[in-house]
Amino acid sequence: MKTYLDCLPCFFRQALGATRAATDDERIQREVMDAVAEMIPGFPLEITPPEIAQEVYRAVYRITENDDPYREAKKQSNEKALSLYPKLKRIVADSDDPLLTACKLAIAGNSIDLGPQVEQYDLDSVIESTLDSPLAYDDYPEFRRAIESASNVLYLADNAGEIVFDKLFIAELCRDRKLNVTVVVREKPIINDATMEDAESVGLNALTTVITNGSDAPATILSQCSSQVRQLYHSVDMIIAKGQGNYESLSDEAANIFFFLRAKCPVVAVPLKVGVGDAILKGGGNIQ
Amino acid sequence: MKTYLDCLPCFFRQALGATRAATDDERIQREVMDAVAEMIPGFPLEITPPEIAQEVYRAVYRITENDDPYREAKKQSNEKALSLYPKLKRIVADSDDPLLTACKLAIAGNSIDLGPQVEQYDLDSVIESTLDSPLAYDDYPEFRRAIESASNVLYLADNAGEIVFDKLFIAELCRDRKLNVTVVVREKPIINDATMEDAESVGLNALTTVITNGSDAPATILSQCSSQVRQLYHSVDMIIAKGQGNYESLSDEAANIFFFLRAKCPVVAVPLKVGVGDAILKGGGNIQ
Structure with a gap:
């Protein structure tokens, strides 16, 4: 299944949820949101949603230095x-x-x-x-x-x-x-x-x-x-x-x-x- | 009221809704999403949500060349x-x-x-x-x-x-x-x-x-x-x-x-x- 434009705000929302689970530091939370926003223009919609989600979550885990927030x-x-x-x-x-x-x-x-x-x-x-x-x-x-x-x-x-x-x-x-x-x-x-x-x-x-x-x-x-x-x-x-x-x-x-x-x-x-x-x-x- | 991190995915979703109301051209729709994503790191959360929404919708209207999609x-x-x-x-x-x-x-x-x-x-x-x-x-x-x-x-x-x-x-x-x-x-x-x-x-x-x-x-x-x-x-x-x-x-x-x-x-x-x-x-x- 390809990725839809609707998935983009959802990745963004998911990134916020995972980031908040990983850290209470609002400065880092904002840093993640900005990083994910900057990644968006590079995502090809021809790949599947989880392939993009994988990149998004990797960014969350890297920036928050927490690889298992849930x-x-x-x-x-x-x-x-x-x-x-x-x-x-x-x-x-x-x-x-x-x-x-x-x-x-x-x-x-x-x-x-x-x-x-x-x-x-x-x-x-x-x-x-x-x-x-x-x-x-x-x-x-x-x-x-x-x-x-x-x-x-x-x-x-x-x-x-x-x-x-x-x-x-x-x-x-x-x-x-x-x-x-x-x-x-x-x-x-x-x-x-x-x-x-x-x-x-x-x-x-x-x-x-x-x-x-x-x-x-x-x-x-x-x-x-x-x-x-x-x-x-x-x-x-x-x-x-x-x-x-x-x-x-x-x-x-x-x-x-x-x-x-x-x-x-x-x-x-x-x-x-x-x-x-x-x-x-x-x-x-x-x-x- | 200040802007919350939760507002950022919402602006993104709103931009998609308005863009789809403005044009069926998926290439332009993607262009808007990328443009809004690129704007996000520049938004100060100290201002109110509608001040940011105003900038987002202005971008939608400019890129779709439709200033009243609704x-x-x-x-x-x-x-x-x-x-x-x-x-x-x-x-x-x-x-x-x-x-x-x-x-x-x-x-x-x-x-x-x-x-x-x-x-x-x-x-x-x-x-x-x-x-x-x-x-x-x-x-x-x-x-x-x-x-x-x-x-x-x-x-x-x-x-x-x-x-x-x-x-x-x-x-x-x-x-x-x-x-x-x-x-x-x-x-x-x-x-x-x-x-x-x-x-x-x-x-x-x-x-x-x-x-x-x-x-x-x-x-x-x-x-x-x-x-x-x-x-x-x-x-x-x-x-x-x-x-x-x-x-x-x-x-x-x-x-x-x-x-x-x-x-x-x-x-x-x-x-x-x-x-x-x-x-x-x-x-x-x-x-x-």
Whole structure:
């Protein structure tokens, strides 16, 4: 997906949010805003939004001398999500279609995002409304068919906290299926994206294989990923990609891929004819 | 009021909105965004937001070669508001406290703003909810006392469309009182702010004196105003200032002034302990 002009003010707003999380020094905050403003004329809109966001966040981290401003927020997200885990597990087990319920919860968990979204969210109410509503973009039947014939799945995680929902989803995927699921997290902290430390802290490694992607982009930019990740991407039967960053970076790539996300802004929502905040389960690439 | 770092992404977003209203040429749209980005490091945060917004919009109008991109939107706002006028007049006349109802409607009309607000609004539902709710910031008792002893009032208008609500409010103010009300509109088109053309098209001139302020700021920046406006500002018994721009530019000025606005963003809402979208009737300056 290309970058829209609408993304430029959003990068600017995100830079301010991350800068404030990194430092209380208003002089440094202003310095970051000016630096990001000066970068804007150099951004080609032909590249994907996360490729630009990566440059913006790198500038924030360099100038504030803080390379993980959302460290504490990520920890809290993991703890909050873990506290919900037993209840969510029961909801999945008790539902008419446990796989669909686990899909919906995986999407609801994508609300834990400190990047693009403007509106505040309340996790409990997002979970409730996502479970109670049909998917706004619904390729669940195609996903269900695809998963039944898959053996090897690459699972591209998105955010801290959200990976607890991923853990629940992966447990449900593997319950009655012989699936080999490899979860990919970011190499280094970027926004509140999940890293190996987050995966370990929520016990995802005990359930399945977790690897890092070799990149600090808030997305999966294949050219930046490790050869292991790229090889898996092109060899697995199926890819599950969580979150808007992975959607933005991979929506034009050919693959047997399914995107699970909440639409965070009109740039993604409008072309898919859904509302901001809506739940999306969208097949892409080869299944189109 | 000084400018906050939060205002910088907002100027950027506003520039994009105005640019898109001015031209469909994406090359020019990008040119504007880059030009605004390049201006940002030069903005001193010690000045008020509308002083910066004025520079931003001037750049938009210069680069797009369109000095009134919201001309059609303003016309439609006036027509929509005029179509509601008879109904609103009856609501005021039938209410227990017609002055309070007219105050609330004057604030509801401030939702017609194409500048800072992010969320879309539906005018009819804003009117309904404003009438049904208490004012979130409520200096109505002070305002009521002040108006009873006033003879000369300066009324600083804000937006097109909204001036129909101002007309209704001024008619109510003058109904049983010997008041001399002078309405001030912007000298030149800026965003969707009301100019003399708008005042004439909604018949405000037939009701009271209307003058222009000598400035193209989306606010009342006294140093830019005509000597007539400045003289009136310092000599009248009372000033009524509509909208967030006038609040941002005059909240630190000494005067017997009352601000009527909907809070468009957290920068204004948070310090006043109200929510975004809330109705504010706030005394300022000498009445504090």
